[in-house]
Amino acid sequence: MARGGEWHGSTGGQCPAYEQANLVILPKDVAIEFAAFCTRNPKPCPLIEITPPGDPEPVRSAPGADLRTDLPGYRIYRWGELVEQREEILDVWRDDLVAFLLGCSLTFEHALIEAGISVRNVENGTLVPMYMSSLLCRPAGRFHGPIVVTMRPIPERQIQLAYDISAGYPHAHGSPLHAGSPETIGIVNLDRPDYGDPVAIHQDEVPVFWACGVTPQAVALETRPELMITHEPGIMFLTDLRRGGLPRLD
Secondary structure (H helix, E strand, O other): OOOOOOOOOOOOOOOOOEEEEEEEEEEHHHHHHHHHHHHHOOOOOOEEEEOOOOOOOOOOOOOOOOOOOOOOOEEEEEOOEEEEEEOOOHHHOOOOEEEEEEEOOHHHHHHHHHOOOOOHHHHHOOOOOEEEEEEEOOOEOOEOOEEEEEEEEEEHHHHHHHHHHHHOOHHHOOOOOEEOOHHHHOOOOOOOOOEOOOOOOOOOEEEEEEEOOOHHHHHHHHHOOOOEEEEOOOOOEEEEEEOOOOOOOO
């Protein structure tokens, strides 16, 4: 559906049995540094697959797929500036480009729902709210910047359950980074997310924050690589990997 231009909205709540993934595409001359950045920052950037230079097929996570066409939306950054948003990237693909697929917290939302924890962005059919935090990634080479976080309101009585469930998905950001006061991690206004859509927080609920795979887009603004191509926040790549299985890179 994405390849045919038939899917444009959030992938949250879709294909509950399968892994969802963030996408980062970089020239190979900086890809090694970015791979190191991911290994130093496994919470926001859990690696699922790295493709060889010039190869758009993610053979271990979705054989037969094409990362140039099979996401609902792409963002193109040049020298740290967002210059274009489009539905495919066939004409900007190059033989030196390396694609990274990073785990996504939309994967474990289904497990939360199955355990009786409501997920408001899925209920509303909206994008999960995402915020630039004051938490910093560990730098690697030229790559550095803030951690982007997703927020889901969780009833206070279910917070430990949400921690325990999401901790079982380290390849999808794992357990939360913070719960409670957003100001503690540099977020001033929950009604104005940097990416995605705001959601209501009810009286008995606490804002809970997970690391987010949109972090590389914030890093692009800081690091200013010659070219970086990413997915649209909240609109992910759907893999063939089963949700409960821990991906291996070998």
